[in-house]
Amino acid sequence: MDSLNNLWKPDYLLNIELIDTQHRGFFDICLTANMLCETGRRSKIQLQELIHILYRMRGYAFKHFHTEEALLLDYNYPKLYTHLRLHDQFLASFQVFTEEIHGHFSENKTPDPAVVLTCAEHINEYVVNWWGDHILTADKEFSEFILAQKKRKT
Ligand SMILES: [Fe+2]
Numbered sequence: 001m002d003s004l005n006n007l008w009k010p011d012y013l014l015n016i017e018l019i020d021t022q023h024r025g026f027f028d029i030c031l032t033a034n035m036l037c038e039t040g041r042r043s044k045i046q047l048q049e050l051i052h053i054l055y056r057m058r059g060y061a062f063k064h065f066h067t068e069e070a071l072l073l074d075y076n077y078p079k080l081y082t083h084l085r086l087h088d089q090f091l092a093s094f095q096v097f098t099e100e101i102h103g104h105f106s107e108n109k110t111p112d113p114a115v116v117l118t119c120a121e122h123i124n125e126y127v128v129n130w131w132g133d134h135i136l137t138a139d140k141e142f143s144e145f146i147l148a149q150k151k152r153k154t
């Protein structure tokens with residue numbers, strides 16, 4: 001897994017300011033998750049801490065996808081639907097994580113910190129990889145389309 005300070009990379013810049021800012025903001029949440037994992041390797045972490053981060057990621061993803069999809073709609077992006085489906089797949093994976101956590105901890109007993117850590121690591125690794133790959137491929141593609149459109153208008 002990435003070290004604490006290099007989750008965001010300059011390669012992720014798309015030159016669309018609002019989108020770049022939001023992308024970076026998401027990696028800040030991933031950094032918090034990464035720190036939780038670091039803590040979990042040294043001492044016990046609580047399930048509540050993981051759930052809190054998971055909900056922050058989920059809310060932020062909703063906000064970002066809404067911003068991005070509105071922009072793609074504005075620009076009549078030809079691959080809008082394909083892009084939307086990729087966002088939906090990400091959100092669906094959150095549902096899987098939520099169910100996984102519920103499955104582990106549904107009984108009325110104190111969650112095992114080692115299992116909480118494994119869940120946190122699994123989720124964080126998936127999210128960081130997905131977000132990075134998505135920016136470098138699908139988001140990069142729409143940004144090139146939008147920047148070309150902007151250039152044509154000037
Ligand atoms: Fe996207």
Ligand SMILES: [Fe+2]
Nearest residue numbers: 023064068139
């Ligand atoms: Fe994005």
